[in-house]
Amino acid sequence: DAKTTQPNSMESNEEEPVHLPCNHSTISGTDYIHWYRQLPSQGPEYVIHGLTSNVNNRMASLAIAEDRKSSTLILHRATLRDAAVYYCILRLFNNNDMRFGAGTRLTVKP
Amino acid sequence: NAGVTQTPKFQVLKTGQSMTLQCAQDMNHNSMYWYRQDPGMGLRLIYYSASEGTTDKGEVPNGYNVSRLNKREFSLRLESAAPSQTSVYFCASRRIRDRKETQYFGPGTRLLVL
Numbered sequence: 605d606a607k608t609t610q611p612n613s614m615e616s617n618e619e620e621p622v623h624l625p626c627n628h629s630t631i632s633g634t635d636y637i638h639w640y641r642q643l644p645s646q647g648p649e650y651v652i653h654g655l656t657s658n659v660n661n662r663m664a665s666l667a668i669a670e671d672r673k674s675s676t677l678i679l680h681r682a683t684l685r686d687a688a689v690y691y692c693i694l695r696l697f698n699n700n701d702m703r704f705g706a707g708t709r710l711t712v713k714p
Numbered sequence: 715n716a717g718v719t720q721t722p723k724f725q726v727l728k729t730g731q732s733m734t735l736q737c738a739q740d741m742n743h744n745s746m747y748w749y750r751q752d753p754g755m756g757l758r759l760i761y762y763s764a765s766e767g768t769t770d771k772g773e774v775p776n777g778y779n780v781s782r783l784n785k786r787e788f789s790l791r792l793e794s795a796a797p798s799q800t801s802v803y804f805c806a807s808r809r810i811r812d813r814k815e816t817q818y819f820g821p822g823t824r825l826l827v828l
Contacts, residue, residue, distance in 0.1 A: 647822055
């Protein structure tokens with residue numbers, strides 16, 4: 605299975621943009637890039653996903669490198685509520701096996 | 715909609731005891747999942763059910779059994795609990811729409827096996 609590499613932790617100031625990187629050099633052409641986040645003491649929640657093109661939604665933006673070997677989750681204005689562990693996950697469409705790594709723990713400072 | 719609900723929220727067991735973790739979803743999703751999360755780690759898939767009447771093993775199925783009772787409910791059973799099964803257990807269901815798939819997770823069950 606293609607693996608992802610994320611920094612263990614990152615810090616941000618409140619109301620500043622945050623760029624969370626993810627490396628996936630062995631990604632296959634049919635792997636989608638998914639991002640989930642897990643707030644403290646909660647189950648994970650979907651953030652965004654993409655295949656080749658950059659994607660935007662109300663929560664975040666996903667920037668995907670042209671060679672697809674890396675991607676960046678962008679939170680445009682971090683809030684205290686965005687403090688969570690962010691997981692970058694590769695998966696085939698409709699594949700039931702979703703592999704979570706350790707993720708990036710984001711700390712947001714007031 | 716309640717989304718994905720799990721019971722109980724907390725449970726303490728002695729080694730060798732059995733218990734069933736309950737999960738239900740009210741979103742009419744076909745696929746449901748059971749994960750475990752150990753401290754400081756990501757989630758690992760135990761079992762999944764792609765549709766009512768089917769179940770399959772995930773990454774770490776040993777020591778567990780599952781039942782897809784109907785489309786709404788998917789239970790996880792520990793027949794003889796071991797301390798290594800101390801973990802937080804998450805149930806999830808999956809929506810697929812327009813080639814976009816999203817998993818929705820429950821709040822988790824915290825299990826301590828002594």
